[in-house]
Amino acid sequence: xxxxxxxxxxxxxxxxxxxxxxxxxxxxxxxxxxxxxxxxxxxxxxxxxxxxxxxxxxxxxxxxxxxxxxxxxxxxxxxxxxxxxxxxxxxxxxxxxxxxxxxxxxxxxxxxxxxxxxxxxxxxxxxxxxxxxxxxxxxxxxxxxxxxxxxxxxxxxxxxxxxxxxxxxxxxxxxxxxxxxxxxxxxxxxxxxxxxxxxxxxxxxxxxxxxxxxxxxxxxxxxxxxxxxxxxxxxxxxxxxxxxxxxxxxxxxxxxxxxxxxxxxxxxxxxxxxxxxxxxxxxxxxxxxxxxxxxxxxxxxxxxxxxxxxxxxxxxxxxxxxxxxxxxxxxxxxxxxxxxxxxxxxxxxxxxxxxxxxxxxxxxxxxxxxxxxxxxxxxxxxxxxxxxxxxxxxxxxxxxxxxxxxxxxxxxxxxxxxxxxxxxxxxxxxxxxxxxxxxxxxxx
Numbered sequence: 089x090x091x092x093x094x095x096x097x098x099x100x101x102x103x104x105x106x107x108x109x110x111x112x113x114x115x116x117x118x119x120x121x122x123x124x125x126x127x128x129x130x131x132x133x134x135x136x137x138x139x140x141x142x143x144x145x146x147x148x149x150x151x152x153x154x155x156x157x158x159x160x161x162x163x164x165x166x167x168x169x170x171x172x173x174x175x176x177x178x179x180x181x182x183x184x185x186x187x188x189x190x191x192x193x194x195x196x197x198x199x200x201x202x203x204x205x206x207x208x209x210x211x212x213x214x215x216x217x218x219x220x221x222x223x224x225x226x227x228x229x230x231x232x233x234x235x236x237x238x239x240x241x242x243x244x245x246x247x248x249x250x251x252x253x254x255x256x257x258x259x260x261x262x263x264x265x266x267x268x269x270x271x272x273x274x275x276x277x278x279x280x281x282x283x284x285x286x287x288x289x290x291x292x293x294x295x296x297x298x299x300x301x302x303x304x305x306x307x308x309x310x311x312x313x314x315x316x317x318x319x320x321x322x323x324x325x326x327x328x329x330x331x332x333x334x335x336x337x338x339x340x341x342x343x344x345x346x347x348x349x350x351x352x353x354x355x356x357x358x359x360x361x362x363x364x365x366x367x368x369x370x371x372x373x374x375x376x377x378x379x380x381x382x383x384x385x386x387x388x389x390x391x392x393x394x395x396x397x398x399x400x401x402x403x404x405x406x407x408x409x410x411x412x413x414x415x416x417x418x419x420x421x422x423x424x425x426x427x428x429x430x431x432x433x434x435x436x437x438x439x440x441x442x443x444x445x446x447x448x449x450x451x452x453x454x455x456x457x458x459x460x461x462x463x464x465x466x467x468x469x470x471x472x473x474x475x476x477x478x479x480x481x482x483x484x485x486x487x488x489x490x491x492x493x494x495x496x497x498x499x500x501x502x503x504x505x506x507x508x509x510x511x512x513x514x515x516x517x518x519x520x521x522x523x524x525x526x527x528x529x530x531x532x
Contacts, residue, residue: 148219150529152199152228153192157492157531159522161187163499163515164279164357165286170508171350172287179293182243183286186251189236194258194278197229201262209372233259243289246343250288254281272365279495280358287350291342353502356390360468360498363387364491367475371484380476380487384469387494391465394501395457456509460501460516468494485530492531493522 165183169176199206199215200222207216214220233255240251261274363383370376471490475483496519504512522531 144219148214148217152214152220152225153195154529154531156522156525156529157195158188158191159518159525160492160495160499161191161282162518163496163503164282165289166508166511166515167353167357167499167502167506168283168286168288168346168350169290170503170506170511171283171353172291172346173349173507174290175508176511177290177293179243179247179289179291180286182239182293183247183289186236186239186243186247186289187254187282187285189232189239190251190255190258190282193229193232193236193255194262196225196232197259197262198266200225200229201266205372240285240289244292244343246292246340246346247285247289250281250285250347254278254285257281271369272362275365276358276362279361280354283354283357284347284350287346287354288343291346353506356393356502357495357498359386360390360491360495364488367472367484367491368488370479371488372481374479374481374484376484377476377479380472380479380484383487383491384472384476387465387468387472390498391461394461394464394498394505453504453507453509456512457501457504460497460504460512463497463516463519464494464501467497489526489531493519493526496522 162184164187165180166176168183169180199213203215203222203225206213211217215222215225237248237251237255241248257274257278261271261278265271265274363386366379367376367383370379468491471483471487475487496515500512500515503509503515
């Protein structure tokens, strides 16, 4: 009974709905990155033992990084690859790795920037509870950002350019834009750029690999001794010692085509992210009914758009990765129209040169698209309705968590709509993992 009575004041200090043991008892622990964890409190018998300290530190970092939300990231690159009509490859894998690093950098930077606010509203978070020091969180954000850009660079200069814009958006949001009216738009732009990163990396890495093999074949056996056409071995193939001047600009054309082809899907994902971010601005205090209702209406509209985009396609006809024909009509979202021949990318043209279509099963693809879209509405819709009826902090946080998890079936639906049901199934396989882990680590 004595130890229970001693815990009552500590538990009472937490806000309602969050009175759960944080794992470290509020004590500062060595963070493992910078080697300093701040000033530790005086030893007492409630302090975790050395055997538990390591586990508590791991728990603190998983909370800081919100690892249960990580499963919403790979689908961006897979949906981007499907949007440009290419199977996932080396570039897609590099884009996924870069996205994961930049996403986690944003999580660490977010908590570092909000450490004073969280000390009041969320004292159980890793930084205000003293389990992770602010310098360690900021250092992790910097290291992860550099790692993400390095991975994107391996996919080519166009992918690096998109990743740089993504990283700049993430840092600008966390450090300044978050508390302004531009906050939701910045977060929406970040998620859209993430999908475009997958599209660009997939398209340019595939083109670069093809060009490298062709160059190696053309220059093979040109002479026994070193000369202007001698090829030297590098990782992944061979390249000539003297490259043509236009090789530098060679990836630009497929990169622009990839951006144009993936733009409709990126806008859909960005619109969903805008709504989730708008709701998250009220998750600490609650009190907003209009915002969850508006986002609920937007969610239903997005689901209808994704389904309508597949109508009118002849059985067995693959999805067109361009902006016209069966492309997405976004006129319901702020008057933006991407239907018609907008950028001239719908017929056999610039980007469709050497463009392999995904074969689609006439019966399977519509069924999967309907199922994935239904899962998206089922995951995001009810929590938003509950938050609108009772705008308390716990229900608002559930609405945010539901919106984050709903990105996975939305990505699967976008990939399937683009003619890649296999990628859609692969993305949906992440749902059980995300759901199971979210019970242990909150995604918000």
